[in-house]
Amino acid sequence: MLLYLVRKYYINSFIFFVGFIIFPYAGFGDFPNLFPKAVFLGGLAGAIFTWYDFRKKQLWPLFDNLQHSKFLILGLMFFSLQLIPPILMLLI
Amino acid sequence: MKKDDSMVLDSIFFSVPALKILSGVYLELHHGTITALIGRNGSGKSTLLKIASGQIKANSGITMIEGKRIHSKSLRERFRRIGYLPQDSMLPGDIKVSRVMDRFPSIEAMISESKIGSSSNQKVNQLSGGERRLLEISILFSLDRDFLLLDEPFSGVEPKIVDLIIDSIRGEKDKGKGILLTDHMHRYVSEVADNGYLLHDRQCYHLGDDVAGELKKLGYLR
Numbered sequence: 001m002l003l004y005l006v007r008k009y010y011i012n013s014f015i016f017f018v019g020f021i022i023f024p025y026a027g028f029g030d031f032p033n034l035f036p037k038a039v040f041l042g043g044l045a046g047a048i049f050t051w052y053d054f055r056k057k058q059l060w061p062l063f064d065n066l067q068h069s070k071f072l073i074l075g076l077m078f079f080s081l082q083l084i085p086p087i088l089m090l091l092i
Numbered sequence: 093m094k095k096d097d098s099m100v101l102d103s104i105f106f107s108v109p110a111l112k113i114l115s116g117v118y119l120e121l122h123h124g125t126i127t128a129l130i131g132r133n134g135s136g137k138s139t140l141l142k143i144a145s146g147q148i149k150a151n152s153g154i155t156m157i158e159g160k161r162i163h164s165k166s167l168r169e170r171f172r173r174i175g176y177l178p179q180d181s182m183l184p185g186d187i188k189v190s191r192v193m194d195r196f197p198s199i200e201a202m203i204s205e206s207k208i209g210s211s212s213n214q215k216v217n218q219l220s221g222g223e224r225r226l227l228e229i230s231i232l233f234s235l236d237r238d239f240l241l242l243d244e245p246f247s248g249v250e251p252k253i254v255d256l257i258i259d260s261i262r263g264e265k266d267k268g269k270g271i272l273l274t275d276h277m278h279r280y281v282s283e284v285a286d287n288g289y290l291l292h293d294r295q296c297y298h299l300g301d302d303v304a305g306e307l308k309k310l311g312y313l314r
Binding site for chain 2: 004065067
């Protein structure tokens with residue numbers, strides 16, 4: 001179940017990330033400057049959307065029953081995404 | 093019965109704008125006992141179970157488990173002791189039954205008598221309503237919690253699966269679990285319950301040990 005939540009969060013965040021990077025980039029934005037902002041905003045929007053989507057589908061009681069803290073998991077996944085820009089900066 | 097063996101909801105008040113739903117509700121749930129919660133549509137049964145499971149916060153009132161107060165924010169602490177079956181399905185529809193069975197291997201014994209075992213390649217949303225309910229109840233019972241709150245476990249379930257569910261509820265009771273059960277299928281609830289409460293006019297009234305007899309007197313059962 002945890003993997004299900006992780007998968008949904010990363011998919012949602014990726015969709016938001018694409019939205020947050022494509023539109024400003026199409027408006028002649030600077031890619032290296034846009035990338036960390038898009039990761040941050042995509043991760044944040046992904047967390048909010050995933051929380052809302054699971055609430056709407058009434059899936060949170062399952063995670064409560066399994067004693068998985070939803071806010072902790074979403075928070076950890078958000079921070080895991082924030083590691084991507086510095087890691088890429090180090091690699092490039 | 094000793095008070096410290098129980099889960100107690102005390103002085104629960106809950107209202108939404110322009111509507112009082114619960115007004116000073118008191119309810120006790122004991123180990124090894126099945127307690128029925130009966131009431132008309134909209135009387136606040138599901139609301140009370142949501143408050144007991146920390147899904148919504150009461151305006152005031154306390155929950156105590158074995159004499160220890162459970163604070164409203166500590167969901168983790170609450171769910172260490174309780175299992176909660178919500179009224180609506182809590183399983184994601186787009187995962188395969190086989191993945192659920194891999195995650196909860198102990199449910200296989202309970203669902204072996206139904207058709208779920210043979211449809212493990214199906215997704216959860218391809219199961220019938222009754223099979224899905226049985227799967228959820230099996231998961232909940234496999235978690236081995238002291239108190240189980242079941243909100244309409246029989247709704248939309250065929251009689252054969254209802255019998256399976258009733259057998260497993262009785263099995264949990266024999267293991268010493270305290271079970272709070274609410275459903276509109278009063279015949280099934282009164283058949284399985286050891287005692288009960290009637291939620292009427294925003295308050296809980298204890299029905300005593302003869303739940304079926306009391307419900308007949310009150311006109312809830314023929």
